[in-house]
Amino acid sequence: MVDVSLDRRELLPALFPDPSEYLMVSGLAGASRDAAALTSEADNLFTMGGAMGAAVSIGLGMALCAPDKKVAVITGDGELMMNIGSLATVASAAPINLSIVCIDNGQHGETGGQKGHTAERTNLELMAQGAGIPGALTISHPEELVAAARFLTESPAPRFLWARVLPGPPSDWKRNWNLADCRTRFRDAVLTGSGS
Amino acid sequence: MTESKEPRWARSLFSELVEGGVTLFTHVPDAGNAALVRLAQESNKTSAVLLSAEEEGVGICAGADLVGARSVVCMQSSGVGNCINHLSLVKGGRFPVFLIVTMRGDYGEMNPWQYPMGQAVDAVLEAMGMLIFRVDSEEELEVATRAALSACFSGGQGVALVLSQRFLGAKAF
Numbered sequence: 001m002v003d004v005s006l007d008r009r010e011l012l013p014a015l016f017p018d019p020s021e022y023l024m025v026s027g028l029a030g031a032s033r034d035a036a037a038l039t040s041e042a043d044n045l046f047t048m049g050g051a052m053g054a055a056v057s058i059g060l061g062m063a064l065c066a067p068d069k070k071v072a073v074i075t076g077d078g079e080l081m082m083n084i085g086s087l088a089t090v091a092s093a094a095p096i097n098l099s100i101v102c103i104d105n106g107q108h109g110e111t112g113g114q115k116g117h118t119a120e121r122t123n124l125e126l127m128a129q130g131a132g133i134p135g136a137l138t139i140s141h142p143e144e145l146v147a148a149a150r151f152l153t154e155s156p157a158p159r160f161l162w163a164r165v166l167p168g169p170p171s172d173w174k175r176n177w178n179l180a181d182c183r184t185r186f187r188d189a190v191l192t193g194s195g196s
Numbered sequence: 197m198t199e200s201k202e203p204r205w206a207r208s209l210f211s212e213l214v215e216g217g218v219t220l221f222t223h224v225p226d227a228g229n230a231a232l233v234r235l236a237q238e239s240n241k242t243s244a245v246l247l248s249a250e251e252e253g254v255g256i257c258a259g260a261d262l263v264g265a266r267s268v269v270c271m272q273s274s275g276v277g278n279c280i281n282h283l284s285l286v287k288g289g290r291f292p293v294f295l296i297v298t299m300r301g302d303y304g305e306m307n308p309w310q311y312p313m314g315q316a317v318d319a320v321l322e323a324m325g326m327l328i329f330r331v332d333s334e335e336e337l338e339v340a341t342r343a344a345l346s347a348c349f350s351g352g353q354g355v356a357l358v359l360s361q362r363f364l365g366a367k368a369f
Contacts, residue, residue, distance in 0.1 A: 023263065046262060051282045054255035061259020061267060064220060064245065069263070085248025086255075093245050179289035183262065191264050 002119075004140040008103050008165040012038040012074065014145035015101065015152055015161070020044060023062050023190070027055035027075030029110035030170030031103050035074045037171030043189035049177050053082030056090060056100060063095035063158075066190070070097050072152075077104040077118045084127060090158050091132030098158040100128075105167045113167065128160035135159030200238075205334045206231035209296075209341055214241055216345035218266045218294070221245070222253035226272035228298025228364050233270060250275030254282040257293045266349055268294040273301060274313045276320055276356075283324040286354030294348045295326070295356040304366030317358065326354040332362045 012034050016022065019038050024045045026035035032047035039045045048055060059073035080087075080102050090098065106119035118124060128136040135155035139148045139162070148161055176182055188194075200207055210232055213221075221236035222245045223229055236244040247253050253269030260267035269279075276297060285291040300307070301314015321328055329344040331337050337359075344355040361367075 025259070025262075050288070051255070051284045053251070054258070054282050054285070057252040057255025057282075058259040058262070060245075060252075061220070061256035061261075061265075062263050063259075064243070064256070065260040065265035065267070066263040083249065083252060086252050088248050089245065089252055179285070183258075183289045183291060186262050187264065190262065 002106070002140065002164060004164045004166055006140055006142055006163065006165045007168060008034060008105065009171050010142055010145070011103060011163050011165060015149050016072070017149070022070045022072045023066065024072045024074060025055055025058045025062065027073075027079035028052055029076060029079075030105070031055075031074050031076045031079065032175060033170040033173045034103065036175040037173040041173070041175055043185055043194065046182055046186045047175050049179065052079055053086075055079055056083065056086040059098060059100065060086070060090055060093060060095065063098035064093060067095070067097060071095070071099070073098070073100040075100070075102055076109075077102055077106065077116050077124065078108045080124070081117055081122070087128055087131035087133060087160070094158060096157045099152050099161070100158070101161045101163060104162060104164050106164070107167055109167070109170070124162045125160070128162070133158055133160045136162070138162040138164065140164035200235065202231040202235055205337055206235060208338055210235040210239075212338060212341040212345070213268060214239070216266070217349065218268050219243070220256070220260055220265065220267035221270060222247050222256050222267060223270035224250050224272065224275055226270070226298050227367060228272065228359060229270040229296060232296070250278045251282040254279050254285060254293050258285045258289070258291045261291050266292070266294075268296055270296045271298070273297050273299045273317045274310065276317050277313050280320060280324060283326065283354060287325040290352045291354070292348045292352060293354040294344065297356050297358045298364060299358060299360045300367065302360055303362040305361060306366065307369070321356050324354070326356050328356050328358055330358045330360060332360050334363065
């Protein structure tokens with residue numbers, strides 16, 4: 001088994017001390033609950049509850065079309081694996097303002113904790129490197145959080161952080177599930193300059 | 197534009213899309229969209245992004261929209277099936293997703309592999325709430341493109357500009 005001691009609820013606050021610096025998109029399930037708790041569901045976060053596999057692509061669209069903003073994708077291992085080819089698309093498009101954080105609990109938490117590929121054999125850091133992402137880092141312990149936060153600000157971009165976490169529960173945040181509302185809120189904030 | 201060697205219809209389509217505010221052309225390569233994508237790569241007003249799979253382009257359209265920009269996804273008809281679940285962004289979120297679908301598996305097709313998805317394109321798109329603007333001749337292209345742009349970026353609809361094999365010609369592969 002993998003040696004992991006990181007509680008996912010400690011991860012995002014350590015990585016993003018000021019989340020308002022970013023435009024963020026979060027993949028479905030636990031990743032969106034953690035990201036919503038981090039920002040208190042602020043206007044600069046678009047949370048997903050479906051379209052599994054689209055988080056990286058949405059972040060890439062933001063990053064390419066808003067090159068003066070810092071963009072972060074927060075997603076889970078199952079969501080990422082569903083469109084793992086999007087890492088190659090990110091590498092080829094090469095936006096220097098995009099960071100991807102994968103919160104990997106090695107399982108499909110929302111549907112009953114069924115084991116995922118990364119629980120045993122699949123190495124997402126190697127997959128990101130193989131796709132051509134210039135910056136890739138793996139962490140699995142709380143002592144590595146300081147280095148991980150530095151990685152998100154200092155390493156070559158686009159960058160990919162693989163955060164292996166304990167299979168405990170995500171943050172307890174009940175978010176807005178109406179994606180049309182979420183779109184309008186995020187977009188209005190960006191276009192009026194009140195977002196990040 | 198005048199020095200371009202690309203076909204007239206591709207230049208016309210590209211300039212209509214640019215006029216409509218499109219700056220990002222995502223694509224999975226197809227013989228039918230190759231000229232359009234080359235124009236997007238060559239222009240200093242637009243950029244082109246190579247996708248691994250078509251559904252990524254739907255997400256990129258949504259991300260572009262969230263920051264006030266306009267993107268399109270260029271794909272062969274076989275890619276429409278790959279997009280289905282990600283088109284939830286259209287029906288559920290009213291994201292303006294603009295697909296440019298170059299057909300296989302319709303008029304004059306010789307490859308039996310192309311027929312199942314090619315013949316299902318309209319049903320699949322309609323099931324996900326997309327509006328279809330079909331082009332069967334060069335004369336229809338400009339007005340269909342303008343109508344699709346208006347429906348998408350002003351009307352808040354998901355649209356597919358479908359360029360048929362009757363228009364593009366059947367492929368010999």
